[in-house]
Amino acid sequence: ETGVTQSPTHLIKTRGQQVTLRCSSQSGHNTVSWYQQALGQGPQFIFQYYREEENGRGNFPPRFSGLQFPNYSSELNVNALELDDSALYLCASSRDFQETQYFGPGTRLLVL
């Protein structure tokens, strides 16, 4: 059974650019959630996808968008990057909304 993987591990972008982060869910998991973890803070919920449909969203602007694919891998897209978007982005997968989420190692994004 493979774990949750994320790519890339690190990324540097400049303000105004767009970025795509990727997540491969744990085998058999059809639910994925994305979180933003700013330095020194706890993770903040961005949104959740279940069977390719968005199932809930946190307090993030529309320039944060996502996709879930038929194989349950997922993408987080951020447009018009701002300096405050610099953070560790975590994805977590689970099966049928089970309470136990398995987190990936994260993608560290730096916006200059």
Place this chain on the structure above:
Amino acid sequence: AQSVTQLDSQVPVFEEAPVELRCNYSSSVSVYLFWYVQYPNQGLQLLLKYLSGSTLVESINGFEAEFNKSQTSFHLRKPSVHISDTAEYFCAVSASTYDKVIFGPGTSLSVIP
């Protein structure tokens, strides 16, 4: 809406000493409660969870947490810490398995040799 408070941002403790990391939550509905651990430069790992039943839950590496509904608390304890326990610990709450998970700001545990 739910929220989580972790009053101690940093907790230094000597090796083999006991430790308690405090967590309080607010919610108008029944909740699921979690503790996650994050080692340096790694993602989060589930340490333990309370869903229902016994209010005392234990992890495989010696941590335990007790759900106290009247005090809306879910403090994490370990009777004897090791150097390897040095990490960031996050308390989290969710209203249901369909709801988002709300994390606290975290407590940095530093175990001193």
